[in-house]
Amino acid sequence: MRRVPAAVAVLPACMIIVALFGGALVGAVRTSLEPGPAGLAGEVSLDAWRAILTDPAFLDSLLFTSWITLASTAISMIVAVGLAHLIRGRRRALWALFGLPVPVPHLLVAVVVVLWIGPAGVVDRLAGALPFELIRDRAGLGIMLVYVLKEAPFLTLLIVAVWGPEVRAREEAAATMGAGPLQRLRWVVWPRIAAPLSFGSLIVAAFVFGSFEVPLVVGPTYPKTLAVLALDAARTSELDGQARSASILLVTAAVTIVCALLLVRRARADE
Amino acid sequence: MIRRTRPARIGAWAVALAVSVPFVILLLQSFVESWRAPAVLPQRFGLRAWSIVLAEGTAARPALVNSALVALATTTIALFLAWPAARALGESRLRRPTLVVVVMTLPVLVPPYAVGTGLAEWFIRLGLVDSLSALILAHMVYVLPYVFLLLASGFSREVESLEEAARAMGAGTVHRLRFVTIPAIAPSLALAALMGFLVSWGQYGTSLSVGGGIAMLPVVLVPFVQADPPVAAALGSLFLVPAVFALIVASRQDRMN
Numbered sequence: 001m002r003r004v005p006a007a008v009a010v011l012p013a014c015m016i017i018v019a020l021f022g023g024a025l026v027g028a029v030r031t032s033l034e035p036g037p038a039g040l041a042g043e044v045s046l047d048a049w050r051a052i053l054t055d056p057a058f059l060d061s062l063l064f065t066s067w068i069t070l071a072s073t074a075i076s077m078i079v080a081v082g083l084a085h086l087i088r089g090r091r092r093a094l095w096a097l098f099g100l101p102v103p104v105p106h107l108l109v110a111v112v113v114v115l116w117i118g119p120a121g122v123v124d125r126l127a128g129a130l131p132f133e134l135i136r137d138r139a140g141l142g143i144m145l146v147y148v149l150k151e152a153p154f155l156t157l158l159i160v161a162v163w164g165p166e167v168r169a170r171e172e173a174a175a176t177m178g179a180g181p182l183q184r185l186r187w188v189v190w191p192r193i194a195a196p197l198s199f200g201s202l203i204v205a206a207f208v209f210g211s212f213e214v215p216l217v218v219g220p221t222y223p224k225t226l227a228v229l230a231l232d233a234a235r236t237s238e239l240d241g242q243a244r245s246a247s248i249l250l251v252t253a254a255v256t257i258v259c260a261l262l263l264v265r266r267a268r269a270d271e
Numbered sequence: 272m273i274r275r276t277r278p279a280r281i282g283a284w285a286v287a288l289a290v291s292v293p294f295v296i297l298l299l300q301s302f303v304e305s306w307r308a309p310a311v312l313p314q315r316f317g318l319r320a321w322s323i324v325l326a327e328g329t330a331a332r333p334a335l336v337n338s339a340l341v342a343l344a345t346t347t348i349a350l351f352l353a354w355p356a357a358r359a360l361g362e363s364r365l366r367r368p369t370l371v372v373v374v375m376t377l378p379v380l381v382p383p384y385a386v387g388t389g390l391a392e393w394f395i396r397l398g399l400v401d402s403l404s405a406l407i408l409a410h411m412v413y414v415l416p417y418v419f420l421l422l423a424s425g426f427s428r429e430v431e432s433l434e435e436a437a438r439a440m441g442a443g444t445v446h447r448l449r450f451v452t453i454p455a456i457a458p459s460l461a462l463a464a465l466m467g468f469l470v471s472w473g474q475y476g477t478s479l480s481v482g483g484g485i486a487m488l489p490v491v492l493v494p495f496v497q498a499d500p501p502v503a504a505a506l507g508s509l510f511l512v513p514a515v516f517a518l519i520v521a522s523r524q525d526r527m528n
Contacts, residue, residue, distance in 0.1 A: 003364075004355060006359040006364040006365045006366070007365075007366075008355075009355035009356055009358060009359040009364075010355070010356040010359055010360075010365065010371050011356075012352045012355065012356065013352045013353050013355075013356040013357075013375065013415060013419055014356065014371065014374055014375065016352055016411065016415060017374065017375055017378060017412065017415060017416070018374065020378075020386075020390065020408060020409075020411060020412045021377070021378040021381075021386065021412055023389070023390065023393055024385070024386040024387075024388075024389030024390045024393075024412070025389055026389070027388075027389035027390060027391070027392030027393050028385060028388055028389035028392065029389075030392060031388070031389070031392050083286065086279060086282060086283045086286065087283050087287070090280070090283055092522060093522075094283060094284065094287050095522070096518060096521075096522040097287035097288065097290065097291040098286075098287050098290060098291075099518060099521075099522075100290060100291040100294060100514075100515075100518060101290060101294075102518075103466075103469050103513075103514040103517045103518055103521075104294065104511065104514045105469075105472065105473030105475075105489065105510065105514070106473070106475075107473065107475055107489050107492065107493070107510075108294075108473075108507050108510050108511060108514075110496075111297075111492070111496055111503055111504075111507045112293045112294060112297060112507070114496055114500075114503075115293075115297070115300055115500055115503070115504060116293055120306075122296075125310065125311045126311060149290070153290060202380075203379075203380065206379075206380035206381075209382070210381070210382025210383065210384065210385065210476075211382075212382065212383070212384045212475060212476045213475040213476070213489065213493065216493055217493060217496050227382050227384045227385070227476065230384065230385075230388070231384070231479075234388070245388065246388060246389070246392075249382065249384060249385035249388050249389075250385070252381075252382050252385055253381045253382065253385045253386075256380045256381050256382065257377065257380070257381060259380075260377055260380050261373075261377075264369075264373055268369065
């Protein structure tokens with residue numbers, strides 16, 4: 001059959017992505033360089049960048065966003081390994097129930113969390129007022145809960161896919177030779193699940209780092225995640241609001257892109 | 272020996288139910304009319320929240336239509352754009368597959384609100400801002416990568432040789448597509464379409480930044496979470512429908528394999 005060369009076949013999809021994604025980055029850079037109140041139109045200025053880098057609210061937000069990213073990703077990974085151990089080899093119906101949060105939008109998980117453990121939520125009524133605040137708390141526990149609920153099942157399914165019968169056979173063999181559960185996890189199971197788990201965790205971490213609608217619904221008023229801080233900046237009446245907003249968003253984009261590229265390089269080095 | 276105990280099985284089902292039941296109860300919560308604290312059960316159920324959601328003149332109805340339209344359009348266009356690329360990747364004809372995959376998937380990891388804000392800068396200049404086309408373009412950044420990867424998982428050298436055989440027997444392009452290619456990749460095609468729809472359906476950051484003036488379901492939903500929880504539950508139930516549908520399709524496909 002006459003075939004379009006592969007390099008030509010990938011062009012439509014790649015060009016659309018490069019144009020839209022590249023265009024978005026260029027657009028954000030351009031917005032971030034627009035002059036503030038003192039500047040003239042058409043002038044390029046670093047004022048917005050200077051303003052956010054010296055703003056304590058930005059630094060708090062960067063720390064807060066990094067904290068919820070690391071914590072939610074780590075907890076999701078641990079929970080996922082436990083859940084995968086619990087459900088592997090069981091019925092498909094069970095998997096389907098587990099998998100329910102996977103296709104559900106993040107926002108909806110946040111709505112469900114508020115309806116259950118928010119003020120006057122279901123848990124409040126069943127157990128009386130909770131002794132601690134989980135929604136709009138300063139540590140970001142509500143945000144973390146949403147991401148663990150949504151992403152732990154996703155990671156679980158990734159792990160279960162590679163934790164098949166042949167791994168179980170090797171676990172059995174290790175067990176008869178006297179390996180305890182932790183040793184089996186470290187030396188038999190981990191080498192199999194490490195690659196999909198770290199790949200999945202990168203995706204999870206990137207989602208949490210850019211989290212926007214979830215903290216809008218369950219996050220504290222201070223500190224804010226970077227994306228929410230950018231929304232606030234864009235909505236102020238100050239003239240440099242748009243430029244500051246774009247600068248903050250470029251920082252979040254840069255962090256996710258650099259992390260992703262580092263991981264790709266490591267993955268290729270491992271090959 | 273490693274034993275799998277009865278408590279472990281009960282535990283597994285308990286966790287599975289704990290994960291899924293809150294989503295089922297969401298629908299119930301949308302019928303709550305009056306629920307004064309500290310009562311454990313609502314005092315009265317009714318259709319108030321749904322009458323607000325379905326009423327003429329509220330943002331909810333256009334939001335539902337817009338979200339569905341944008342998701343359908345984005346997914347359809349993405350399927351056409353991704354088809355040749357997915358084919359080249361699936362048939363291992365690319366010289367540098369990793370590069371193509373990285374270029375195609377990198378945008379998914381970048382926060383949607385950042386991409387949307389950057390695109391809005393252009394859309395304002397082009398007079399596209401606050402239009403359905405702006406939303407479709409912005410959603411495309413997130414939909415196309417998923418559609419591409421899932422579609423590629425359907426194509427293979429085997430499918431290619433089936434097509435060759437059909438051609439040798441005199442089947443034309445349309446017949447090959449209709450009777451060979453599409454049936455052969457049907458599961459991946461269905462999954463790609465479903466995933467594309469879901470990704471667009473759930474977009475919040477991009478929708479807010481490029482289509483601020485257009486009602487989209489997630490954007491309309493957020494303020495209700497605090498202002499009127501039963502209405503949020505009703506909108507949330509509608510928001511949930513495609514995900515449940517996807518799950519049913521995915522688990523049925525799973526059973527067939």
